Amino acid sequence: MPSDLVLVAKFGAAHGVRGEVRIKSYTQDPQALLDYSPLATRDGRLFHIESLRPAREVLVARITELKDRNAAEAVTNLDLLVPKDRIPPAEDEDEFLHSDLIDLKAYSVAGDFIGTITAVHDFGAGAMLDVARKARKSVLIPFTKAMVPEVNVAGGRVSVDCPPDYFEDTPRPPEDRD
Missing domain, CATH: 2.30.30.240 (PRC-barrel domain)
Structure with missing residues (x-):
């Protein structure tokens, strides 16, 4: 992974039949993923988050590029990254990426x-x-x-x-x- 990219989330399993997908967020505020959209994969694909909602220990997301369940299943376990310069600086001096x-x-x-x-x-x-x-x-x-x-x-x-x-x-x- 290039040093200027930071892992912020991972796609999980498909959710429903309309292309929604579970996302495991690694950010302190899981909803911050909306601010980081589009999210990139290691192979260079971009995914735009339309909406996020909490669901137990993960989020459920509607992603522009995922139109149906098959598309959502195809991205299971993909890491999602953002350029480091898009992550705001830590508010606390004892917080580190x-x-x-x-x-x-x-x-x-x-x-x-x-x-x-x-x-x-x-x-x-x-x-x-x-x-x-x-x-x-x-x-x-x-x-x-x-x-x-x-x-x-x-x-x-x-x-x-x-x-x-x-x-x-x-x-x-x-x-x-x-």
């Missing part, structure tokens, strides 16, 4: 290099930074102010304040294994 965090270098508060952020995950209990470490397994670091007290996107780095044994590769005892 996931794409801004990828490739930042992670250092301990003492200045020791830990690794490089390769992904940002949210499994439901808050964001986690996936940090690739040299010659060791990657490590997940909770993306909280306590664990990551400083983020310097322009400087290409984050500071991490973890307990001393957080990065040790100690084997788990047999009774604690899955």
Whole structure:
């Protein structure tokens, strides 16, 4: 994905027979997708949102280019992206786009290099930074102010304040294994 595009949503299953489709929004305000229309796919197609309405954990959208159920089914699971310059700046200095965090270098508060952020995950209990470490397994670091007290996107780095044994590769005892 080009670095100037940001993933904002994903098409889900078709909804009904008139071409409506479910959309999973990754924006803080799901209705903001209307402001970002048209949305692009990785292969360059554009989709114009005519309307959005909430439906449980997703949105249901009427898309200009989707005229019937077959067309809606054909776009299931497509990522929807917008150019980064169309996303308004964060209102809070502690808000970041996931794409801004990828490739930042992670250092301990003492200045020791830990690794490089390769992904940002949210499994439901808050964001986690996936940090690739040299010659060791990657490590997940909770993306909280306590664990990551400083983020310097322009400087290409984050500071991490973890307990001393957080990065040790100690084997788990047999009774604690899955």
